[in-house]
Each structure stands twice: as C-alpha cells, then as structure tokens.
Amino acid sequence: MKNSTIKKDPLEIIGRAKGHSYREIIDKLPRHCKFSPYLIDQVKNIPEVILRNSGTPFAKKINRMMREVTTEAYRAKQFTRTEINNRGVLFGVVLLKHKVLDSVLNYFHERWPQCIICLYNEYSCKTGVINEKGTIQEIDAPLKSVVEKVSKNRPVIPYFDDIQFSGKEIFETLYKSQFISERENKSYFKRMIPDKCFELPGMRHGVEKRFRNKRINEFL
C-alpha cells in the first residue's frame, strides 16, 4: 500500500478504535525491557493507522510491547499486597520486568499521600521509594532494611497505630464468605486470574490461588 493513500485515510485522524497513538508509544515504549531507541525511529516511519491496527508484523510487535507494559503495571496495582506500619510506611513486593515501578508507586502514593511507600522489585532486586512529596528513589537494598531505615526518623502515628493487627485472616474469611456455589464458573475464574498472575509476589500463597481450598491448577 502506498504511503500517499494511507495518509488520506481519515481513520488515521478520528477512527480510533484500538492501539496507541504516536504520543502514547513514544511515552510508554521506552519502559519496555527490550526497548531500543531504534524502535522509535522505525515507529515514526509508519502511519498511525497501521500502528493502531497492527497492520504489519512490526506494528504488531510494537502493540504487543505496549500491551506488556500496560498489563504489567495494571496487574501490579491490582495484585500487590501491602502492609503498613505504625509510622506510616506502606510496603510490599512486586515483580516488574519493565520500567513501570514509578507508575505503581504513584498509584499507591495517590491513595496514601501521607505515607512513604516502599516497593521491593524482585526482578531488579531494588527497592523503589516514594515520599510524601512524590519524589521517587530507587535504593539498592532489600525491603526490610529500607523500611527500617525510613521508619526510624518517623514518629508513631496514632492513625496507623490503630490499624496494626493482622488482616490476612480477615481477608481470607471475607473472600470465602462471598462464594456462591450455584454460580461456580471455573473457566471464568481462570480467565480473571491468569496463571502468570499467581507468579506475582503479592499473590503467592494468596487465597485467590485457591478454589474451594484446592490449588487452582489441580482443577485445570
């Protein structure tokens, strides 16, 4: 297909159905672990409509990479289980291959603006920290020592002191209480929690891994 015909295609301008715009690609693609600047040069030579519709194998590859980045961030926000100590330090473990730690940290920062958030990335073995002002830092140390260090200079805050009890059992009880056997739908469940999510640190030994107290993989 000639470039000139493609350029006239109005789908390029308003027919957005799927895929990503140039802008989104330029913003997000560098977050992919296999990114190289050469990819952006190539992207710029392809009409947006082709990119959006995965019109060539290269466009398909770019869309796949974009999807991998967004899904990883989204999944981390969904399934990272966190804890909070009485000094207002919220912490948890993530497994992020791509460079999306800042977006996950910001997500938690928006929720807990007075807290310091520490997320240990099992992939890079570094701990990402975001403070109350929203400044992000990556520290080459394990989670425990980072949490101890940042907690040391903070006073005990009654608000957080008030919720210092184990919630794990509470959540498991709540989770089990919602099960309606008449609505059992294994394939739907499997679709909602794909196997690879079980690999996320927050999901390890999590109740979602179980189905009627059996491991999901025993069923499937």
Added chain:
Amino acid sequence: MPSVLEKIRVLGENSKYDICASTASSRTDKYPKLFGDSKNWIGTTASAGICHSYTPDGRCMSLFKTLYTNKCIYNCKYCFSHNCKKKLSFTPEEYARTFMKLYSMNVVEGVFISSGVCGSADDTTEEMLEAIKLLRFKYNFQGYVHFKCLPGVSQYLLKEAISLSDRISINTEASTKDYLAEIAEQKDFKNDIIMRQRWLKEIRIKHNDETLKVIKDLKQDAQLKYQEKMIKDRRNNGYKKFRWDGAPILNSGQTTQFVVGAAENESDYDLLKRIDWGYKEVDLRRAYFSSFIPIEGTPLACKQAAPLAREHRLYQSDWLLRIYHYKLKDLKEILIEDDNLPIGDPKIHLARLYFKDHGLVDPNQASYSDLLRVPGIGPISAKRIINLRSKKFKFRRRQDLKSVGVVLKRAEPYLLINGKNQTTLQNFIYQDNNSAPQEEMI
C-alpha cells in the same frame, strides 16, 4: 462476644447475594471542594476498574461487602434470615477499622454497606451512617462508598446517606406491589420503596439547585468565611450542607436490585417495565438482577432456582434500554409466551425482526439509530462510522469496519459491505438454486 472474624464470616455470607459493580462511579470535579484537596485524605476512586480479587465464581470482589447486622424485623421469604441462627452486628468502630485495614492491604477498593433492619430502619441506618462517618471523618477515607438504604427509612437520613456516599441504592426486589407482597409481605411497596426512590431523586435535585445558588450569591470574602466555618464544622454539620468532601453538589446516583424468579409468574417484561419506569421517573443509574437461589430453611427452599441465563438476558435488555435507548415497546415485540425474553441475545432477536422489514444496512448510508440496531455495532463504533462518513470516508472493506471497532462476526449478516452481504452457507445454497430470500439469510 463474637470476634470480628466471626462477624465477617456470617455477615459477609449473608450479603453475598447483594450485587454491586466495582467502583463504577465518577466524581465530578466541576465544582471546587470547599474543604479543599487535603493531603490528609486517604484513598481514591480515580482508578475505577481495579479489582483486587476475584471470587471462585469469577466475579470481581472489589468492595468490602458485608451486612452491618443480620438482625431483621422483616421476614422475606427468600432471605437467609430464616435459617441463620447467629445474629450478629458490627459496631461502627469495628466496621470502619476493619475496612481500613483491608484497604491498607490493597485487597479492597471501597465499601458496600447493607444491613438487616434491627429495631427500626432509622435506628439501623443511624448506626450504618456512624460507621461511614468514621470512615470519612476519622479515617479520612475518600474512596468509594456504596450505601444500601433500608426500606422505610426517614428522609433526613436519606439526605445524610447521599451526602456521605458515592452510590446509593434501595432494593426494589420485585416489579410490582403484588409480586413483592408474595415474597416479602411485610414490606410496603409504595411507601417503603417507591416513595424512598422518589425522595432520593428529589433530595439530590433540590440540594444541588439550592446550594449552587447560595454559593453563587456569596461574595468572595463571604465565600471564604463560609468555607472556614464549614471546615471547622465538617464532622457535625458541614457534611449535611454539602457533600462529605465539601463539594457543593451531590452526585451519588441511585441503583436498585431485583430478585429474579422468586415471585411466581413475574415475567421479564414486568421487570423491564419497572426499570424503564426507574430510568424515567427516579433517575435510576442502573439496575441489578440477582437470580433467585433457594436457601435451605426458608419458605421458598423447595422452589426452583432461576436460571442464570435469565439474569444475563435481563442485563442485556437493560443495557439496550439504558445505553442504546431502545424503547420498551421494541423489546415487547420479541417477548415469547408468559412475557419472557426468548433464549439468546435480545439484540439479535431485535435485529432479526427489524431488518426483516427494513432490509440490510449499508454503513455508508445508514442512520445512527439503524447502525445501533446491528449486533456487533455499539454506540462508540456507530459514532465513529458517522464521524468518518462526515469526512467523506467510504467503508468499502471489512477491515474498515473492523478498525472502528465493529465486531464483524456478529454484524456481517446484517450489513451490506461494498454492496454485498456476507456469504453464509445458507446464502450460498440459495444462490446455487438461483433464489436468495434476504430474510432467510438473516
């Protein structure tokens, strides 16, 4: 003294048939929050759609959903209260604290508070509101709260509930007075439910009109003073004048829920008529349907469970009324005996009927409403098609339609693409025999 864990086990189980969407609420930022965007707020509703856990049946479980108490003066025939021997209640403090703990673990996204009616609707509602006030004002929680109103609750409490929550609902349970009497004889359909639904609409409209006028009329200095006073008085009175976060408008819309298949002979049409009324008369945002499931020990224990497919068809039809703006009379045309919906997707049934008379659709010429009638074309893709046509774009290829989001597999039987209709096997056989009646192709 029962532990919190025991309460969650029992009260969570008792609320499991209540349905709620994930944090499907958008708070308008059109008006400034008088109490300011304090850094002390905890939580957000910005990332709607994040579901932190899924129950084994695949539904997402994004809210802390339990009853406040399972003690109840009513005796609804389908309800767990008949066989649940353990009668428990949270205290407001317990409820709020437990939720905040779960929120800090990132396992829930918001609150869904419902309850049995213990003593009176007002007494129970006051306690439920106390729990929500603790969340809002002690724990500074600014995330999602869905408040289930109890039948027969007073107007002033409804006003408070709207001010404190993002979503508010009253379960209608059945479509008419008679059907409700059949399954919950003590509830007064008109007074306890319909009147409350009307109040919810009135409270919101009246409040928004009046408050916006007051704010507009205040001079800038006075506005500041007013604001300071409200901040100081937030816990006691401020939230009664404004929304809990200080925004002058109340935007918590109302929803409702029906038990499908509990009342004998209640048809799909009865239910659709009721929700259509809700959309027109009480500003209903959406309706939920919960298929009846018999619970042992209740008067309806021997009744057959309603098929989940029926619930699904009702959701599909509701979608057609609410999002596609189909008329109730359109849906009436596809009903089968007993005024129930036929098996299968209602939109396909409607399309078969409609295009039999109107012929196939050419995406280059069809009106927006005709496009919407094609299965596989939704409001967004229909708008895109119209948009592109206004730019003189012609749809000649299947890919053109695919790229605007049309689901070709569903849409093709009703479309003329470049003057041609999809060749189905049936179509092919007819062509071979030199006869191709259009309606049969469909």
